[in-house]
């Protein structure tokens with residue numbers, strides 16, 4: 276036990292810790308709840324850090340299928356993480372980095388690597404204390420000077436076998452940090468049974484029972500519910516779960532938007548209870564910026580239809596940040612964005628006229644693999660020819676390059692080597708340093724890189740700065756051998772890497788708004804600060820809609836005038 280003793284003492288940590296667990300079922304919205312709590316603490320002027328622990332064995336989310344895991348969220352420092360980190364960044368100003376997410380896989384990898392290096396000095400390496408110590412030190416790594424509160428979300432549901440080492444680690448930490456420096460919040464489900472007309476508290480009792488069996492008495496319970504919960508129900512939950520009734524809160528399904536959540540909590544004064552328990556003093560809660568944003572969101576001037584053409588359209592989570600960023604673009608323009616999820620493969624069979632003729636904007640998001648590519652190319656061609664605003668992101672930019680190559684440059688069969696390694700026109704090809712990569716995990720071009728913007732371009736108009744920093748996640752890129760030919764055909768490369776070697780942004784000047792980027796701007800968009808490109812794209816869609824209505828109205832007036840003239844004759 277020699278090398279492992281340090282963490283069994285009380286660590287010298289002044290940062291307060293909030294641990295958030297989930298009970299009864301998964302998908303309760305723990306990430307949103309965590310983000311919302313972060314937001315209200317920040318609204319009290321506190322500096323926070325947030326972390327998500329994932330109990331799966333993958334080292335990170337990078338190799339996981341969007342069907343199983345939703346979108347892979349990328350941080351500035353190039354970590355491929357759980358999508359909950361996206362909620363944290365959207366709700367708060369916390370700095371989200373590689374340290375903000377870890378999994379069973381990374382914990383065991385570190386422990387095994389240390390064991391192989393002989394760092395355990397001959398000890399028998401065990402789950403307790405070696406694995407739990409590794410977990411604790413990863414949590415404590417966030418307690419940096421200036422950080423008042425670290426919020427840690429434990430993925431999964433209490434009672435899962437995979438989660439046990441994490442629950443044990445936070446139990447130990449609670450003890451070591453002390454009652455005034457740690458707080459346990461348990462998010463649980465109170466299902467409503469239509470047949471009996473009752474909200475049932477039993478699953479919550481069992482879930483808290485399980486948590487207490489593992490040594491954790493939650494301080495605060497947050498009950499997810501479809502219906503408002505009566506005071507008696509909250510009191511009953513408190514009684515059975517050993518929590519005073521004033522610390523049992525309700526989180527009813529939001530009426531309008533997930534961004535209402537911080538206000539829902541503040542209305543119930545959850546912030547005051549958290550501050551009281553953690554002995555934190557503040558000058559009060561200022562949610563005014565958030566409230567202004569909500570006002571814009573709830574009282575739009577109108578709505579605008581935008582299509583997202585992808586292959587995971589049935590899954591809300593697969594393009595999570597894209598959908599959120601479109602909503603933010605709407606907030607910035609005070610327009611509600613009606614998102615139409617269009618299946619790329621359906622465009623292949625039904626065509627753009629059937630599926631895209633009524634939208635005012637087309638977005639093709641990132642992705643991997645061949646399926647749906649031809650549909651995406653067809654959607655881009657439709658948007659280009661019909662002059663509908665188009666926004667391509669990562670794979671969306673690569674598809675735009677293919678489309679322009681095939682139909683504006685006449686390079687039939689132009690393709691990406693990802694889909695056709697032997698294509699005669701590899702307009703998109705694998706980046707040089709990717710050719711020698713053999714491991715798939717964590718080896719793409721990842722994280723934030725600078726991009727220099729051309730003045731007088733659409734991109735510069737949106738950003739209003741000369742260099743932007745945007746996050747990447749790709750292996751393929753624009754093939755520079757084709758650059759001049761594209762420029763001659765009318766394309767403009769308005770964003771390049773500082774050395775000029777990598778194409779980051781492609782525009783078509785003859786089109787009202789045709790812009791495609793090799794990076795992922797959606798990861799940096801917030802409801803209170805929409806990403807400039809999303810704000811500009813939604814604005815272009817609103818303009819398109821206006822023009823279309825104007826044309827429709829003038830056609831209508833002409834027809835009416837012609838009919839009136841005919842009637843007079």
Ligand code: GLN
Pocket residue numbers: 640641642643644668669670671673693748749750751752
């Ligand atoms: N599959 C493409 C590449 O690896 C695009 C990746 C993406 O859209 N994130 O380059």
